[in-house]
Amino acid sequence: MNIIEKHFMRYFLLLFWVGLVFSCKTSEEPKIGLITENAMVVSAHPLASEVGKQIMEEGGNAVDAAIAVHMALAVVYPEAGNIGGGGFFVIRNQDGSTHSLDFRERGPLLAHRDMYLDEDGEVIDRKSIKGHLAAGVPGAVDGMARAHERFGSLPWKQLIQPAIDLAERGFVLSEAEAAKFNRAKENFNQYSTVNPSQFTGKEWEENDTLVQSQLAETLKLIRDQGRDGFYKGQTAKYIVEEMERGEGIISYEDLEKYESTWRAPLEGTYKNFKLITMGPPSSGGIIILQMLGILEDREISRNGEAYAEYLHLKTEMERRIYADRATYMADADYYPVPVQELLDRNYLSQRFQTFNPEKATPSDEIAAGKILSMSEETTHFSIVDPEGNAVACTTTLNGGMGSSVVVDGAGFILNNEMDDFSIKPGHPNMFGVLGGEANQIEPGKRMLSSMTPTILEKDGQLFMVVGTPGGSTIPTSVFQAIVNVVEFGMGMQQAVNEPRFHSQWQPELIFYEKEGMDQGIKSAMENKGHSFSERGGIGRVDGILVLPDGRLEGGADPRGMDEAFGF
Numbered sequence: 354m355n356i357i358e359k360h361f362m363r364y365f366l367l368l369f370w371v372g373l374v375f376s377c378k379t380s381e382e383p384k385i386g387l388i389t390e391n392a393m394v395v396s397a398h399p400l401a402s403e404v405g406k407q408i409m410e411e412g413g414n415a416v417d418a419a420i421a422v423h424m425a426l427a428v429v430y431p432e433a434g435n436i437g438g439g440g441f442f443v444i445r446n447q448d449g450s451t452h453s454l455d456f457r458e459r460g461p462l463l464a465h466r467d468m469y470l471d472e473d474g475e476v477i478d479r480k481s482i483k484g485h486l487a488a489g490v491p492g493a494v495d496g497m498a499r500a501h502e503r504f505g506s507l508p509w510k511q512l513i514q515p516a517i518d519l520a521e522r523g524f525v526l527s528e529a530e531a532a533k534f535n536r537a538k539e540n541f542n543q544y545s546t547v548n549p550s551q552f553t554g555k556e557w558e559e560n561d562t563l564v565q566s567q568l569a570e571t572l573k574l575i576r577d578q579g580r581d582g583f584y585k586g587q588t589a590k591y592i593v594e595e596m597e598r599g600e601g602i603i604s605y606e607d608l609e610k611y612e613s614t615w616r617a618p619l620e621g622t623y624k625n626f627k628l629i630t631m632g633p634p635s636s637g638g639i640i641i642l643q644m645l646g647i648l649e650d651r652e653i654s655r656n657g658e659a660y661a662e663y664l665h666l667k668t669e670m671e672r673r674i675y676a677d678r679a680t681y682m683a684d685a686d687y688y689p690v691p692v693q694e695l696l697d698r699n700y701l702s703q704r705f706q707t708f709n710p711e712k713a714t715p716s717d718e719i720a721a722g723k724i725l726s727m728s729e730e731t732t733h734f735s736i737v738d739p740e741g742n743a744v745a746c747t748t749t750l751n752g753g754m755g756s757s758v759v760v761d762g763a764g765f766i767l768n769n770e771m772d773d774f775s776i777k778p779g780h781p782n783m784f785g786v787l788g789g790e791a792n793q794i795e796p797g798k799r800m801l802s803s804m805t806p807t808i809l810e811k812d813g814q815l816f817m818v819v820g821t822p823g824g825s826t827i828p829t830s831v832f833q834a835i836v837n838v839v840e841f842g843m844g845m846q847q848a849v850n851e852p853r854f855h856s857q858w859q860p861e862l863i864f865y866e867k868e869g870m871d872q873g874i875k876s877a878m879e880n881k882g883h884s885f886s887e888r889g890g891i892g893r894v895d896g897i898l899v900l901p902d903g904r905l906e907g908g909a910d911p912r913g914m915d916e917a918f919g920f
């Protein structure tokens with residue numbers, strides 16, 4: 354096993370550890386998800402989906418619901434839901450206008466390119482992954498405040514209160530959730546400077562109630578003071594004190610200066626569909642548009658041997674595109690990402706000239722394409738409101754329970770997003786993806802992401818809202834959900850349930866889900882030179898599909914406890 358494979362394997366063990374991995378459930382009968390007339394939320398936790406539904410019943414719009422769901426997930430899904438992390442909103446309003454909000458974490462002002470290397474220039478094990486130095490400056494609270502300023506319709510306080518209630522009164526743990534906290538204990542004890550007793554205070558059992566009093570107080574400050582309740586005053590003091598105790602570098606100035614950014618969403622077409630997705634600092638939108646760009650002129654089928662042809666084609670696209678990711682993709686505020694060139698149809702067809710339908714191209718024969726002019730923890734939720742406004746949000750602490758640092762006094766977990774930078778050229782991050790100069794660490798810069806919250810229009814009308822966690826597997830899982838619906842005619846739930854496959858240039862493997870691989874297809878692909886590796890669930894796609902009669906179908910991923918709520 355080479356170093357990249359080792360890192361990739363380590364990440365998947367980590368996913369297992371945080372309980373993300375569920376065996377793939379396949380079924381004979383097409384599965385149909387919740388169908389509603391007016392509005393829907395699909396998220397990783399039933400309590401958070403319920404909060405979003407309530408907010409819309411109280412007259413809130415999709416952005417109001419998204420803010421409330423984001424805050425609720427910070428309480429009931431603390432391994433990924435967050436106020437100590439960051440993410441992206443992609444918004445399509447009922448009038449057809451589109452927006453994206455980048456509340457991704459940023460490198461602290463004291464961050465520098467070689468901060469995770471020792472004197473010999475070698476990577477210091479786990480330094481970018483666990484502990485105080487792994488944290489980027491959180492963006493989530495600023496993001497929610499800015500989204501509210503621009504599109505919110507209900508009072509801010511009304512949106513934060515449900516999360517406060519969940520933190521203060523507590524919520525009842527399932528068996529899987531209890532096990533997850535028990536597994537996380539060792540890391541919390543090792544990396545937090547003060548015992549985070551709300552998570553580690555006991556051996557958790559099913560039906561225990563988890564109360565998070567410190568987090569409730571922090572949320573009250575946010576409720577009463579907006580973004581200042583997090584970036585200034587008492588919460589900022591707790592964060593900086595935590596940094597001082599743990600030799601971290603996030604300062605008052607970092608917190609004060611953090612600003613999320615409205616960006617034009619990345620848009621592209623596929624046949625009669627328009628995709629509205631996330632551009633840099635995410636690589637996800639570029640990757641799915643590149644893949645769909647190559648796919649557009651080809652015939653694919655889900656049946657028999659033709660399915661092996663499709664999986665071969667998909668793998669070969671992924672190899673080439675993830676090589677482009679390693680070289681060209683980064684925070685475009687700091688590096689000139691050649692977005693239009695990467696999406697250019699001539700570039701894509703040239704890039705694919707070496708494609709052989711009979712044979713896998715070895716990854717070491719693939720490098721990034723030549724551009725002539727340079728011009729696994731996360732969570733996703735999808736929302737459509739009764740007016741037809743839609744929000745796709747993917748948000749993260751990065752790895753499960755982030756840096757495992759709980760800010761004492763403030764009661765929330767800090768992200769370990771710094772590992773998404775390229776900490777040394779050619780050194781894989783925890784998802785096994787490589788990077789170079791484009792994505793090197795710089796103060797204030799955002800680390801390259803794969804998160805791909807995406808909205809589709811069909812013939813100019815809202816059609817689908819979709820996204821997933823899963824690190825580097827995110828863009829390929831979103832791609833598969835889209836292809837399952839658009840090309841294979843599946844409904845939303847069935848598209849989500851379908852077995853997934855993932856490949857990414859390095860390591861040179863196709864990952865498939867346990868019980869998700871047909872032996873005949875596998876042999877056909879092995880004959881073309883592909884190698885496989887079995888793993889647990891890939892991603893947790895949560896989507897909403899607008900049916901031809903205007904009703905909504907939710908697709909909640911059965912790999913987790915994800916659930917759709919609506920009315």
Ligand code: DON
Nearest residue numbers: 729730731802803804823824
């Ligand atoms: O932004 C990214 O691409 C990663 N930090 C996402 C991490 C993730 O999806 C882990 N969850 N499974």
